[in-house]
Amino acid sequence: MKPHDWLQLTLFLAALVLLTPLLGRFMARVFSGEPHLLTKPLGWLERLIYRASGVDGTREMSWRGYAAALIAFNIAGCVLLAVIQMTQAWLPLNPTGLPNVPLDLAVNTAVSFMTNTNWQAYSGEATMSYFTQMAGLAVHNFTSAATGIAVALALTRGLARRTSATIGNFWADLTRSTLYVLLPLSLIFAVVLVQQGVVQTFAPYVTATTLEGAEQVIPLGPTASQIAIKQLGTNGGGFFGVNSAHPFENPTPFSNFLTMLAIFVIPSALVNMYGRLVGNQRQGWSIWAAMMALFLIGLGTMCWAEFQPNLPAAMEGKETRFGVFNSVLFATVTTDASCGAVNAMHDSLSPLAGLVAMVNMMLGEVVFGGVGAGLYGMLMFVLLTVFIAGLMVGRTPEYLGKKIEAAEIKWAVVAVLAPCVCILIGTAVSLANPVGTATLNNAGPHGLSEVLYAWTSAAANNGSAFAGIGVNNPFYNYGLTLAMFVGRFAVIIPALAIAGSLAAKKTAPASSGTFPTTGATFTLLLIAVVVIVGALTFLPALTLGPIVEHLLLQAGRTF
Amino acid sequence: MKTIIQSIRALLVFTVLTGALYPLVITLAAYAFPAKANGSLITVDGKTVGSTLFAQKTEGPRYFWPRPSGAEFATVASGASNKGPTSADLVKAIAERRAKFGADAPAEMIAASGSGLDPHISPEAAQQQVARVASERKIPAEKVTALVAQHTEAPQFGIFGEPRVNVLTLNLALDAIR
Numbered sequence: 001m002k003p004h005d006w007l008q009l010t011l012f013l014a015a016l017v018l019l020t021p022l023l024g025r026f027m028a029r030v031f032s033g034e035p036h037l038l039t040k041p042l043g044w045l046e047r048l049i050y051r052a053s054g055v056d057g058t059r060e061m062s063w064r065g066y067a068a069a070l071i072a073f074n075i076a077g078c079v080l081l082a083v084i085q086m087t088q089a090w091l092p093l094n095p096t097g098l099p100n101v102p103l104d105l106a107v108n109t110a111v112s113f114m115t116n117t118n119w120q121a122y123s124g125e126a127t128m129s130y131f132t133q134m135a136g137l138a139v140h141n142f143t144s145a146a147t148g149i150a151v152a153l154a155l156t157r158g159l160a161r162r163t164s165a166t167i168g169n170f171w172a173d174l175t176r177s178t179l180y181v182l183l184p185l186s187l188i189f190a191v192v193l194v195q196q197g198v199v200q201t202f203a204p205y206v207t208a209t210t211l212e213g214a215e216q217v218i219p220l221g222p223t224a225s226q227i228a229i230k231q232l233g234t235n236g237g238g239f240f241g242v243n244s245a246h247p248f249e250n251p252t253p254f255s256n257f258l259t260m261l262a263i264f265v266i267p268s269a270l271v272n273m274y275g276r277l278v279g280n281q282r283q284g285w286s287i288w289a290a291m292m293a294l295f296l297i298g299l300g301t302m303c304w305a306e307f308q309p310n311l312p313a314a315m316e317g318k319e320t321r322f323g324v325f326n327s328v329l330f331a332t333v334t335t336d337a338s339c340g341a342v343n344a345m346h347d348s349l350s351p352l353a354g355l356v357a358m359v360n361m362m363l364g365e366v367v368f369g370g371v372g373a374g375l376y377g378m379l380m381f382v383l384l385t386v387f388i389a390g391l392m393v394g395r396t397p398e399y400l401g402k403k404i405e406a407a408e409i410k411w412a413v414v415a416v417l418a419p420c421v422c423i424l425i426g427t428a429v430s431l432a433n434p435v436g437t438a439t440l441n442n443a444g445p446h447g448l449s450e451v452l453y454a455w456t457s458a459a460a461n462n463g464s465a466f467a468g469i470g471v472n473n474p475f476y477n478y479g480l481t482l483a484m485f486v487g488r489f490a491v492i493i494p495a496l497a498i499a500g501s502l503a504a505k506k507t508a509p510a511s512s513g514t515f516p517t518t519g520a521t522f523t524l525l526l527i528a529v530v531v532i533v534g535a536l537t538f539l540p541a542l543t544l545g546p547i548v549e550h551l552l553l554q555a556g557r558t559f
Numbered sequence: 560m561k562t563i564i565q566s567i568r569a570l571l572v573f574t575v576l577t578g579a580l581y582p583l584v585i586t587l588a589a590y591a592f593p594a595k596a597n598g599s600l601i602t603v604d605g606k607t608v609g610s611t612l613f614a615q616k617t618e619g620p621r622y623f624w625p626r627p628s629g630a631e632f633a634t635v636a637s638g639a640s641n642k643g644p645t646s647a648d649l650v651k652a653i654a655e656r657r658a659k660f661g662a663d664a665p666a667e668m669i670a671a672s673g674s675g676l677d678p679h680i681s682p683e684a685a686q687q688q689v690a691r692v693a694s695e696r697k698i699p700a701e702k703v704t705a706l707v708a709q710h711t712e713a714p715q716f717g718i719f720g721e722p723r724v725n726v727l728t729l730n731l732a733l734d735a736i737r
Binding site: 004007008011049052053054055068069072073075076077080123125126127134135136138139142143171174178183186187190191194195196197198199200201202203205206207208209210211212214216217218219220222224225226228229240241242245246247248251252253254256257311312313314315316317318319320321322323326327342343344345347348349350351354441442443444445446449466467468549552553557558559 | 562563564565566567568569570572573574576577578579581582584585586588589591592595596597598599600606607608609610611612613615616617618619622626629632634635636637638639640641642643644645646647649650653666667669670671672673674675676677678679680681714715716718719720721723727730731734
């Protein structure tokens, strides 16, 4: 790493640390219903949204009622998105005349965007009309992120409330997340992106004649508006096929810097907000410290792997304007945060850098994680940590004064293990099946990594890919759809169930035997639990893929 | 049933707000930057010759060459090689690129870019091509070197990213010399 790279890293970390408490404080005000900066200019719109939707934003819901509203809203959106894709040829704003999307791809894409995964078995510029991108995919970029925040809020309330039968109102959480957090940030970010060179137009594609007389079609579209929320909502679905490596999505090093910040800022600030809402900021910072430590360990490892002097082509799949360092930082951020945008092709990363990208996802997307999803996912690990600590000292585990009992631990284990099951079974079925291995782009252990990465990305709701593998076929389209669905809702439903169960409990005052959940001991224990669950579950699979590939690369083997 | 009807109504409201009004507002705001919002197109004598942000295939010896593209400079759809470091195809491609760009070519010239459309090369890579371009065009090498220097961008604000040369605008500047 050059001194110049260290400077960029320092600026990135400083900006993140500075924005985290600012946005955290703002969100704490917004979601506890206190007056805030945007109450006056936008309060009327919030009330209008409730009225137009026919909902009461003040009625408190039980966890079952909350889950029902969340699932109904998400399924309705998923169905509408599939229908838009399958009828786009007859809908407006399709200047390129793109045909209707086939069923298996439409279903895969609809579930992918509903679950905040944004796995893409297609290239946007060759598959999706302006209308589909703008009124279909981009809407889910907002609503899936807002859904994630809503679940995180419900779980936070479950921990903060005492003997309560309710955990909040889904419609209010959805609306406030969108109106006061996602939309204002997107408006600002989108305009800056246009200023840097991201396109934003409804004009049709342009055909240029190159210097040597060939035709070059230049694809356009309402891109900046979608890219802003793609990053801020940790969605990651590109407007164009090569995602944030594309010059029209990420034209300059500065747009790249802001993009990385946009991916991390809301997940990071939500942890700070959590501390404020449970009444002790140190609770938030202790979890944040665990996330930051895991991020830095991953980043350090990936840098070490990518700056090895003996790689055949360190710049393969990377862009000149970003160089190696900004590509590695982006790859770490996007796999930690469940975003899945890429500014360099992960398939061409060195074996151990690819391993870090996979491990970041396998940890359950809790290193800052997806918007909302990172916080509620990490709180599952927090419950497991206090449970394990309780076992070690022989006392009933408590968290924030609430007794953690069998019901909560069972739900937390479901949430932690369900994505792991999808990844391992999906990978095994694909490798044992000629259809699953027919479309690999690389032979040898790297081919195995392509399959493992695909299932990991889907089940962890990340959406990035070792993109050489051909996944636009019914086997992968439907299989990965299932993994994305389970990876999302087998975590959300347990999180809401735990919220309901904890909300109903009394709070016991801390005693001398209470395991403190702030401070370095707790943070280290939390890191250990996250790493042990992730590493031990996947070590055999990782050994057969990237680790063997690394050893064979050292020995000069090619495939 | 009530929840389902509420969901559908809320979905439509959110679609109007985030899927229509929001992109329209951004499109209006983008009128402040008309060239960039429309693809940073370059027009010469009334004809569109490309975009500042897209590499284009230039193979003739009179032009500076861009980085290799894993997708033959395709724009619809864009693509990359997606070859891993133990790929025999990649090793072969690297050998071909070394033959084309020289054994001491900078790292980015022996590697296909991420977008397949990377508009930039490093200043070193441009410098290595100066002698060829100057002799093909029968102009002094110093003049071409000066042109490369003019088209070299420093890291943005002195901080972000890498120094780089835009190949298309450099080639257009060459063509403009009469």
